[in-house]
Amino acid sequence: MAIKTLAFAGVLSLLSFESFAAMDIAEYEMRAYQDNGSSGRCARGYPISYTELKQRIDWAYSRGLITERASYWGKAYGYYPVVDFFADRVVAVCRGA
Structure with a gap:
């Protein structure tokens, strides 16, 4: 019974992790080029x-919105x-200085 409970807990944690995953480096880079290419x-x-720029990246990383590798790339x-402070999510990735 303990093995089934442990397996269920493992699967549940993996599923919940994916739903709250931070923006990874691939998505961050794609959004950077996409968002800067479109006007507005x-x-x-x-x-x-x-x-x-560094403060904004560090803040987003500390909130779990982007991964560490994405913060280094940025x-x-x-x-x-x-x-978006109300939705607590990244709405765009923009070019700095």
């Missing part, structure tokens, strides 16, 4: 500094996540 997604008015290539 990312503001073109003023570029943000690298310090602000910092290396200058793309930061735009987060």
